[in-house]
Amino acid sequence: MEHAEQQQQHPIGTYLWVWxxxxxxxxxxxxxxxxxxxxxxKWFFIVLFMWLKAGLIVxxxxxxxxxxxxxxxxxxxxxxxxxxLVGLMAVxxxxxxxxxxxFFIE
Amino acid sequence: xxxxxxxxxxxxxxxxxxxxxxxxxQRAFKDVPxxxxxxxxxxxxxxxxxxxxxxxxxxxxxxTTEPWPDTSSVxxxxxxxxxxxxxxxxIMTFILISSSGTMAxxxxxxxxxxxxxxxxxxxxTAVLGATFVGMQAFEWTKLIQEGVRPWGNPWGAPxxxxxxxxxxxxxxxxxxxxxxxxxxxxxxxxRGSLDxxxxxxLTGRRGRYEMVETMGLYWHFVDLVWVFIFAFFYLW
Numbered sequence: 213m214e215h216a217e218q219q220q221q222h223p224i225g226t227y228l229w230v231w232x233x234x235x236x237x238x239x240x241x242x243x244x245x246x247x248x249x250x251x252x253x254k255w256f257f258i259v260l261f262m263w264l265k266a267g268l269i270v271x272x273x274x275x276x277x278x279x280x281x282x283x284x285x286x287x288x289x290x291x292x293x294x295x296x297l298v299g300l301m302a303v304x305x306x307x308x309x310x311x312x313x314x315f316f317i318e
Numbered sequence: 319x320x321x322x323x324x325x326x327x328x329x330x331x332x333x334x335x336x337x338x339x340x341x342x343x344q345r346a347f348k349d350v351p352x353x354x355x356x357x358x359x360x361x362x363x364x365x366x367x368x369x370x371x372x373x374x375x376x377x378x379x380x381x382t383t384e385p386w387p388d389t390s391s392v393x394x395x396x397x398x399x400x401x402x403x404x405x406x407x408x409i410m411t412f413i414l415i416s417s418s419g420t421m422a423x424x425x426x427x428x429x430x431x432x433x434x435x436x437x438x439x440x441x442x443t444a445v446l447g448a449t450f451v452g453m454q455a456f457e458w459t460k461l462i463q464e465g466v467r468p469w470g471n472p473w474g475a476p477x478x479x480x481x482x483x484x485x486x487x488x489x490x491x492x493x494x495x496x497x498x499x500x501x502x503x504x505x506x507x508x509r510g511s512l513d514x515x516x517x518x519x520l521t522g523r524r525g526r527y528e529m530v531e532t533m534g535l536y537w538h539f540v541d542l543v544w545v546f547i548f549a550f551f552y553l554w
Binding site: 221228242272273279280282283290294297304317 | 361362376382421552
């Protein structure tokens with residue numbers, strides 16, 4: 213006996229809206245490069261548009277917005293530990309850079 | 319046990335539902351077919367692989383004393399007289415997003431049992447994916463001719479080539495396999511294997527339209543990874 217599994221059926225408008233938004237966000241992130249912004253404001257916009265696009269894809273195209281919290285948290289919580297790895301490797305990279313600057317650059 | 323409550327009776331929402339689902343001692347992921355849950359688990363592991371590549375790239379880029387090549391001009395294209403920065407990458411981005419859109423629609427029409435529309439959209443998705451890989455091959459050829467190698471390049475930090483070939487190569491491989499799966503799925507849909515619940519030749523599992531959605535998860539993931547590569551490798 214099969215479980216009564218919920219099928220992911222949603223109005224076509226939802227998909228078209230997300231599709232359109234992804235196009236707009238891609239244009240905007242391309243404009244970040246094209247406009248020649250520098251420094252913090254450039255990184256801020258790159259990361260902002262990146263997360264917005266990723267969120268739209270996961271939530272609507274991959275149907276995460278309509279899934280139960282059990283599977284949402286099983287998939288979306290574990291990658292958070294990557295922040296620790298980023299932190300560790302940033303420290304490591306700075307150490308490498310410092311060592312190179314101290315011993316290998318005349 | 320006199321009163322066995324059936325699992326479907328008491329599905330609470332929210333945090334309470336989360337605890338109940340996980341502690342129900344039988345099936346944590348309700349309302350999704352196992353194939354879909356397993357695809358999510360696979361994608362989770364793939365997330366870690368790509369994350370390790372991107373974090374490795376971050377590490378070598380932060381640690382190098384030489385200037386990082388300016389991606390904006392490295393990936394520029396000559397159009398007429400002008401050099402348009404990142405043009406090829408922008409086009410590839412739009413192609414991949416378009417393919418994600420057609421994939422999402424294929425899933426929708428699959429559940430509505432529109433066989434022809436589903437197959438057509440799957441094939442359009444595959445063609446867009448193949449176009450993406452083709453443009454990537456062009457990009458690789460161009461860079462290799464300009465002297466980019468995994469151990470060096472004409473413009474600066476030698477780690478640039480290593481990161482570039484590893485990250486885009488692994489992503490391109492994912493796209494290529496996705497195209498292959500899309501073609502197989504399109505054939506299955508076209509010949510009615512999903513409507514007739516015909517067993518697959520490899521696993522023997524009965525055909526069903528959830529397969530299109532599971533396939534879609536993989537494809538959207540490939541698009542998702544590109545979002546991060548585009549931001550961190552090309553724009554940063």
